[in-house]
Amino acid sequence: MLDLIRSLVVENTTKIVLLSLDGLGGLPRPETGRSELETARLPNLSALATASACGLIRHVAPGITPGSGPGHLGLFGYDPLAYQVGRGVLEALGIEFDLRGGDVAARGNFCTVDGAGLITDRRAGRIATDVCVRLTERLRAIRLPGIEVMVEPVKEHRFVLVLRGAGLSGRLSETDPQALGKAPLPVRGLEPGAARAAELVNTFIAEAGRRLADAAPANMILLRGFDQLPELPRFPEVYGLRAAAIAAYPMYRGLAKLVGMDVLKTGGTYAEEIATLREHWQAYDFFFVHYKDTDKAGEDGDFDAKVQALERFDAFVPAIRELGPDVLIVSGDHSTPSVLAAHGWQPVPALVWSRYCGADPVTAFTERACAAGTLGLIPAHHLMSIVMANALRLTKFGA
């Protein structure tokens, strides 16, 4: 599909804005039977939906709950099942670590082991982040022959391990046995060339055990999700768009960088993100703008907070429309229903506004209303070709 799009791209001066509301979709609150989107007062989104083509998108496959990585790759037009990004790489992106091609990244947990080396707590009692920072200092001091070792704290018991050196493979098995009372597993190479990397990681783990022996409850480590940077088609080249990402959170900046977008410096609030959008309006054809509050409230299981986050977003819509985008998309990377207090598999409302988006019966931007829209229920990675068409940036296929 990306090859098809690439072969049909034509130049134009149209501008595209993709507003991604993290965890946008929700579920009805049992007491009212209305979802967060159906409860919130969203006059600007309703007006926009009335003038837009609406639908529902799903990011991975029916019933599959997407992580933020696959969710955003889908929005960017990449089939998340065809372009998989390992958890180690996502964790590194999430702290904006400057991961390079060939680096092997893994997700690390501090854990607790007993005298026999058996795991008694897989998360080391969720140690405070400052303890994590101090203990990663100890791990950083570990030296391995011929390669560079980098260890970065993330949050609580979590850290990132990165190995840098020529010829390393990231096809390595995990050490977390996913159960208490067992010893961490040794790392095994999962492809012929991976034996050396496996040996290096096992050496690192043994040395980490020695250096953490007195640091209970964080007296051992578990490593998961080994991977290297995937080779993704570059977004600006596939679509012929000068593309910029505006996101306050590092994970989303990292994902945008992964596909080759320019990541713009911005502040921590949505108002600052919109100011950044305005400031760079002339320099780009495509803007990905990320809104985090919806997901945060959903993850907290706070229905009212999610309603308020939606209403705060709604108030920004007029300022964005005033910039005069030729195509405006509102959607998200996955659902985060407050009643689940977690990511969900439910399809996510999407709207595409342009002069050419077509007649559509939908007059509200909700899960239920969008189900009757002319976009239908489509894979998220089909959205970008529709967006490109609305921007009059694709020529026709066949005579």
Place this chain on the structure above:
Amino acid sequence: MLDLIRSLVVENTTKIVLLSLDGLGGLPRPETGRSELETARLPNLSALATASACGLIRHVAPGITPGSGPGHLGLFGYDPLAYQVGRGVLEALGIEFDLRGGDVAARGNFCTVDGAGLITDRRAGRIATDVCVRLTERLRAIRLPGIEVMVEPVKEHRFVLVLRGAGLSGRLSETDPQALGKAPLPVRGLEPGAARAAELVNTFIAEAGRRLADAAPANMILLRGFDQLPELPRFPEVYGLRAAAIAAYPMYRGLAKLVGMDVLKTGGTYAEEIATLREHWQAYDFFFVHYKDTDKAGEDGDFDAKVQALERFDAFVPAIRELGPDVLIVSGDHSTPSVLAAHGWQPVPALVWSRYCGADPVTAFTERACAAGTLGLIPAHHLMSIVMANALRLTKFGA
């Protein structure tokens, strides 16, 4: 999918009529917010939609604007991405040239070159068709060793070149550099066995230059879209249907012939097409009937003319229903919104009527109404299996 259908086909005496309205789908006129279909008075189509299963179809992929070739292949049940037909072949079909297996066809343009052989007009000032006819006579006189050369005028600056001979390859590069101030490119073979065909075409081009030297502005040629007839599964064999095509325009007759339908002789008006349908009613199981006026009006950007074309079509619906088809389908090969004055990517309304088509909430045949239909939003090439099922011509899959 075609293999699956073929394996499930059972005999029956049911009759199927596929009414293809070229460029059917539209967009709202900004002044009224209503599309062509929503503006037209279509009492017969509304009644039919009320009794039918409705939906939206897209012919190639989301956001991709189909040409007439891929659009109709989709309607006939062929995935247009799996069965690609080159532009040279489509151009030959468009003038009903009797293209045979192994023939290499290319789209030709007369163009203007300056004294240094650099292109100054890629379309030779769109010379009149009668000039084109006269100049193709000159090209026809060119002889190439061991093969037959055919040149047919199309319209204005356009013609078709066909090479006939054993062992020719159609995998050839184009000569149009797609820019002014450059010389036409030499043809290169794009597969190992294509060197001879490339050499023959280059000889033809050099000789064409000599014979056109005094014919400015049409003093050179450009060749594009080299291809050979693709091997398509034959429609009558896949579906077990005696299939006939009724179309006033040569392109659509050519497409129907390409998939093995019988092309019936008919007049230039839709009334004559319907008379042809009535006349041959007993002899066939499946009729593809093509209506061109909707596309013509859309391409002209004439909203009112498209509305009138729809209303004229609507008046024919009772006569078609009187024939008593068991399955009646109304749809199109692509959208041609008047506000775009060109083919569009928007999904196209579709209705399937039969005794067994099922309960459906749709009561009007419009883009907006069909979005809520029970057919959903589906690839056009999924329609034919639904049609076959409604004709009780498919047995069940598995015991």
